[in-house]
Amino acid sequence: MSYEVSITHRVEREIARLHPRIRRQITGKIIALEDNPRPQDIKAIKGRENTYRVDSGEYRILFQLDDQAKLVTIFRVGHRKDVYRGL
Numbered sequence: 898m899s900y901e902v903s904i905t906h907r908v909e910r911e912i913a914r915l916h917p918r919i920r921r922q923i924t925g926k927i928i929a930l931e932d933n934p935r936p937q938d939i940k941a942i943k944g945r946e947n948t949y950r951v952d953s954g955e956y957r958i959l960f961q962l963d964d965q966a967k968l969v970t971i972f973r974v975g976h977r978k979d980v981y982r983g984l
Contacts, residue, residue, distance in 0.1 A: 900934045902927060903970045911974045919956060923974060926953045930969050934962055945984070956980075 904927070912920055929936065930951070942948040942959065951958045957980045959973040973980055 900967045923953045
């Protein structure tokens with residue numbers, strides 16, 4: 898039941914700007930989404946269908962989940978105070 902994880906170019910840039918410790922922490926969470934796209938700490942984002950977030954310390958990973966295609970598309974990663982702006 899492995900899912901494919903797709904990361905947008907924006908997310909790649911956001912992750913590259915992070916401190917190396919935080920970058921490793923977030924990368925680990927992203928890799929874990931391949932095997933378990935619905936971890937215990939998942940939360941749905943209100944007002945957006947099939948859109949979720951997962952916590953990684955003070956940071957949030959926002960993604961869309963397509964069960965039919967078995968695809969997780971990560972579209973934003975950021976600090977909890979900034980990540981929801983412009984959604």
